[in-house]
Amino acid sequence: MNSNYSINTDSHGAKGKPTPTKQNCTPAKRIQIVGLRMVREASSILYPGRKIRKPQDAAELFRQFIGECDREVFAILCLNTKNEPTAIHTVSTGTLNASLVHPRETFKLAILANSAAIVACHNHPSGTPDPSPQDIELTERLRDSGHLLGIDLLDHIILGDGNFISMKEKALM
Template sequence: MSAAKRVNIVTVKLVKESSMLYKQRRVRSPQDSYELFREYLGEVDREHFVVVCLDTKNQPTNISMVHIGSLNASIVHPREVMKTAILSNSCSVLVCHSHPSGDPTPSPEDIDTTQRLYEAGQIWGIELLDHIIIGDGKFISLKEKGYF
């Protein structure tokens, strides 16, 4: 007979680290998304990948930093985005990442990540509303560009 295995009993929680005011209250457009992300990120020197969880009225409930990358790369897996959304009881999510080069043009990896997030959202019942890429004072909406 083999020895018994100890199984940990755990609780999973979101922890509020801080907060910020969002004057718009609701996200109604890619421009609104950009303003929210720009306010949160400020000026960054590496790629940051962020998820905003939204309720049924498209009001942001929380913002989470999913990954901080290098000067030109960020590795993001759908489970990291959806983990925050599931724990937040989100109806939908917005994702954003920065391009420190200043050029918000999506790379093939950005497009692939977006499509994977969209598909994961379909499975989990959490809609991906948009993926915003921020550059020097400008942005691109991958939804508006038809990438998903």
């Protein structure tokens, strides 16, 4: 095995001055030591049902969390192995008719929360919960990403004015 490989960097040592290494006089790279932790918000939601058994359960919980927002909000509900909610998180807040969502950002909290599964949800401020082609494409990307991570996407709920659509019930995922 050849362990002589080179990576070009623009790194600097202490106080911003290049620090040559013994092997090749290339400046050493300073690597930050970081920690990552999940922070609980001051507020919480009381959920009397304890388990998510059907799409309506998730929709009611998301409606409490998102409310009647005038912009698109994309959120996830993290679940343990018994389908009990453990955390809820806003992934993205967008505009009147769009929000930017990426699988990396979607699953970040799910991983930190040791989730077995998630339910995704977003609202349509127009009031009509019909899924767009972009909603369907996003759901497929999240399903596939979750499969790779071992975190199931159980459903994608779209909230409208007093109603909702479950993409799982509509066989769109």
